[in-house]
Amino acid sequence: MTRARAGVLHTPHGSIPTPVFMPVGTQGTVKGLSPRDLAEDLGVRILLANTYHLYVRPGPDLIRQLGGLHQFMSWPRGILTDSGGYQVFSLSGLRKITEDGVQFRSHLNGDLHAFTPESTVDVQLAFGSDILMALDECPEYPVGHAYAGESMRRTVRWARRAAQHHSQRMAESPTRHALFPIVQGSTFPDLRRECAAALLDLDADGYALGGLSVGEPRALSLEMVEATEGILPRGRPRYAMGVGMPAELPEYVARGVDMMDCVLPSRNARNGCLFTSQGRVTIKQARYRDDPRPLDENCGCYTCRSFSRAYLRHLFLSGEILYAVLATRHNVRRYLDIMREIRDAIVSVRYPEYLNFVRSASADAG
Ligand SMILES: [Zn+2]
Numbered sequence: 267m268t269r270a271r272a273g274v275l276h277t278p279h280g281s282i283p284t285p286v287f288m289p290v291g292t293q294g295t296v297k298g299l300s301p302r303d304l305a306e307d308l309g310v311r312i313l314l315a316n317t318y319h320l321y322v323r324p325g326p327d328l329i330r331q332l333g334g335l336h337q338f339m340s341w342p343r344g345i346l347t348d349s350g351g352y353q354v355f356s357l358s359g360l361r362k363i364t365e366d367g368v369q370f371r372s373h374l375n376g377d378l379h380a381f382t383p384e385s386t387v388d389v390q391l392a393f394g395s396d397i398l399m400a401l402d403e404c405p406e407y408p409v410g411h412a413y414a415g416e417s418m419r420r421t422v423r424w425a426r427r428a429a430q431h432h433s434q435r436m437a438e439s440p441t442r443h444a445l446f447p448i449v450q451g452s453t454f455p456d457l458r459r460e461c462a463a464a465l466l467d468l469d470a471d472g473y474a475l476g477g478l479s480v481g482e483p484r485a486l487s488l489e490m491v492e493a494t495e496g497i498l499p500r501g502r503p504r505y506a507m508g509v510g511m512p513a514e515l516p517e518y519v520a521r522g523v524d525m526m527d528c529v530l531p532s533r534n535a536r537n538g539c540l541f542t543s544q545g546r547v548t549i550k551q552a553r554y555r556d557d558p559r560p561l562d563e564n565c566g567c568y569t570c571r572s573f574s575r576a577y578l579r580h581l582f583l584s585g586e587i588l589y590a591v592l593a594t595r596h597n598v599r600r601y602l603d604i605m606r607e608i609r610d611a612i613v614s615v616r617y618p619e620y621l622n623f624v625r626s627a628s629a630d631a632g
Contacts, residue, residue: 268618
């Protein structure tokens with residue numbers, strides 16, 4: 267028995283079968299892939315863009331002036347934006363938290379800026395995001411129980427302000443934009459439960475689980491998801507932010523998660539780490555020097571249909587742009603294939619068997 271569920275998420279830019287993995291387009295682009303590759307070739311239904319990065323450059327006013335992020339980047343499908351909180355809180359030393367919000371300096375030029383729960387809703391509405399995140403504080407790991415509690419309760423107060431502001435803006439908006447508050451509470455199950463219970467009042471469109479994948483052991487991340495599984499409303503999507511490795515995707519889904527995002531498939535591709543159905547391939551290794559086989563014999567992507575490991579290794583060692591393009595295309599496809607397997611297994615009521623199979627396969631692959 268698992269908590270895995272299959273569903274459909276409806277957005278103004280299309281319906282999205284869940285569980286879903288969202289590729290990350292930090293600067294309004296998934297590095298190395300065109301929107302046409304993503305939509306038509308890979309079948310991506312929704313991607314994530316980073317509010318902080320697009321806020322500091324080119325800025326929400328310019329994006330709104332040019333028709334919103336969908337039009338700006340020529341992306342016809344769903345867009346989810348984070349709140350900017352995670353990036354701002356990664357700028358340690360450059361930011362100051364108050365009850366009102368967070369002040370920070372741009373990593374580009376040191377200019378002083380502020381995010382409040384209200385302003386980050388407005389920024390994301392200027393982008394025209396389909397799904398917005400409420401401003402949260404993502405404490406670093408590890409953090410003490412006292413600070414984690416204080417921070418989590420501030421995140422709840424911020425979520426209430428964001429929700430109130432969002433509903434006012436929606437009352438006067440011709441277009442629909444969902445808002446998800448974010449469950450925090452670091453690695454303390456009692457704080458996670460308190461947070462989820464407090465956020466229930468908002469009757470939100472969906473709920474995000476933040477503060478995962480920030481350096482804590484994996485078993486602990488999964489335990490934090492379990493802590494709130496029974497509290498969050500079953501009829502709303504749950505989004506685990508920033509996860510995970512290929513073998514972890516089925517584990518989160520088994521704990522009731524519907525949406526995930528991660529930079530790993532694209533970032534690791536560029537660094538030479540490729541995910542295949544048979545485990546990881548480090549393409550620079552000498553063993554692939556004259557290897558004529560495709561990267562992954564079980565993969566139908568353009569890269570695997572067309573090129574040898576030897577050629578990919580050559581492109582990687584030569585620092586060719588095409589390497590990043592082909593490698594990213596494969597890794598994103600691998601993630602999407604895993605999500606398809608997951609959904610098929612849920613729909614055909616054999617998820618526990620699927621989970622056992624992938625667990626033993628990943629144990630074998632080390
Ligand atoms: Zn492939």
